[in-house]
Amino acid sequence: MDYKIRHIEKKVLSAAKAFKVLLVLGARQVGKSTLLRYLFPDTAMFVFDSILDPYKVRTDPDLFLDLHPSPLLLDEVQFAPALLSAIKRRVDLSSEKGCYFLTGSQNLNMLKTVAETMAGRVALIHMESMSLLERIGLGDQESWLSKYLSAPERFIKEATCILDNIPPLHEVLWRGSLPQAVILPRSEIPLFFNSYIQTYVERDLRLVEKIEDLDRFGAFIALLGALSGQEINYSQLGREINITAQTARRWLFALSASYQWRDILPLHRNTIKKITEKRKGVLTDSGIASYLLRIQSPEDLTVHPSLGAIFETWVINHIYQLFSSLTMVPAVYHFRTHAGAEIDLILEMNGIYFPIEIKCTRNLSSYDLRSFKAFREAYPKNKVAPGLIIHAGEENYLLDRETMALSWKAL
DSSP states (O other), rough: OOOOOTHHHHHHHHHHHHEEEEEEETTTSSSHHHHHHHHHHEEEEOOOOOOOOOOOOOOOHHHHHSOOOSSEESSGGOTTTHHHHHHHHHHHOOOOOOOOEEEEEEHHHHHHHHHOTTTTTTEEEEEEOOHHHHTOOOTSSHHHHHHHHHHHHHHHOOOOOOOOOOOHHHHHEEEEEEEEEEEEEHGGGHHHHHHHHIIIIIHHHHSSSOOOOHHHHHHHHHHHHHHHEEEHHHHHHHHTTTEEEEEEEEHHHHHHHTTTTTEEEETTTTTTTTTTOEEEESSSSSHHHHHHHOOOHHHHHHTTHHHHHHHHHHHHHHHHHHHSSSOOOHHHEEBBBTTTTTEEEEETTTTTTEEEEEEEOOOOOGGGOOOOOOOHHHHSEEEEEEEEEEESOOOEEEEHHHHHHOOOOGG
């Protein structure tokens, strides 16, 4: 198996020594079961299904655990919720750590069940798709994000490594970050994403949200390809495919609960009413966004009007991927004024705000600093770190004393 080191490995190994049960949550195909098989190769593994129940685990979970002593790897455990109560009874009678390793791809149902049955007994770890560092075998190295959050002033002054052994930008954006899409031949990518979306709609989402009109829901998902990276207006979103705003909100929530959509809250604390209060959203994979927009190749993406939005989608997801390497995850917001000043991401950590703007261009100028100025003026009492503009060029340089232009190749 050509395994790639993942950022999350140290966190998983540490949790296995401190908790009796470990639950790894994340979207389908991000590598949850592959990670656990690699870290715990001698542990028996069982994969559960939404329809079939070959192990009779739904009817008699205690018998299943009697027949298969711990430690166990239990994949997609949301399809066997009765197991959680049975596992709780077992671990309550033992002081042993690292007994059960679970995976799940549905946040809403899993967290509700876990909260009711195993509070205090389970470590929850969220797994993202594959970052650039992981992709080239450097998943155990400290990321640029870690350096930026720990010492932003020093970060923008020091030279940051530019990666050379990575594919061209448009290839990276078009393929996205799901491990399978990274390695497949280019000709198979459309089929992969078509199968991914169809399987996800038909199996996983029906457990989160009762959706009867799959054709209309398919149109809803396709529409999100064009909305990734934008503020969300539920009424307008519903009108596009003739559903109510409440239905649009519910469907989008279901997508978020299954790790297919990311909500980014607006930052509008204790400030003037010139700041927008709308949420922003992105699909969790730029490859899926490209597929939904029917972009056939990386070359077609280079001239597509949604190139900037797909670049922003990829960068935002990349930053979330690097959260796996951090001890504590920062709060995430976006900032936008009604006058048009916008910062795509604001990270908050230790009372400090870290502004990050994303621009799919090779040419930046002092004009691109206006949003950082507007943000500092809106929050004059807050401590704001030096800002970053992540761009599509191949060099890192200072735009002023408080802002660094960071190449996507440095990510």
